[in-house]
Amino acid sequence: VSAGLVLPPEIADELVAHARSENPNECCGMIAGIDGVARRVYRVTNTEASPFMYVMDPREQLRIMDEIDEAGWDLMGIYHSHTRSAAYPSRTDVELAFFPLTPYVIVSLQGADPVIRAFLLTRTAPDGKQIEEIPVTT
Numbered sequence: 001v002s003a004g005l006v007l008p009p010e011i012a013d014e015l016v017a018h019a020r021s022e023n024p025n026e027c028c029g030m031i032a033g034i035d036g037v038a039r040r041v042y043r044v045t046n047t048e049a050s051p052f053m054y055v056m057d058p059r060e061q062l063r064i065m066d067e068i069d070e071a072g073w074d075l076m077g078i079y080h081s082h083t084r085s086a087a088y089p090s091r092t093d094v095e096l097a098f099f100p101l102t103p104y105v106i107v108s109l110q111g112a113d114p115v116i117r118a119f120l121l122t123r124t125a126p127d128g129k130q131i132e133e134i135p136v137t138t
């Protein structure tokens, strides 16, 4: 389990830029990196095109996961934006979280300044704890 997520400023900027470009809909995508540091952002189509939820296009998702593998990188996070709410997982986010060991990164555009937080989401945690925040450093 990841102790934390390092998002260099240019990666954080890219996440915010993607969130703004899809606003008011939620954006989504994947973050790849190596040695615990994020190096590349992959934008994925939100097939719902909705302000309230996201579903990553499954074909794009598979292609990018192959690309990440072939590059010898790690999948370091799955991100999406909240355009009108805080950077905290919604009930839907928890229900649709299929990767228990991958940080879920949420970019919120709710306030004057964007906020980025990361969480581990486990739908079937034995202790009932479904949302665990992990530290993000830039």
Ligand SMILES: [Zn+2]
Binding pocket: 053, 080, 081, 082, 088, 089, 090, 093, 106
């Ligand atoms: Zn969400």
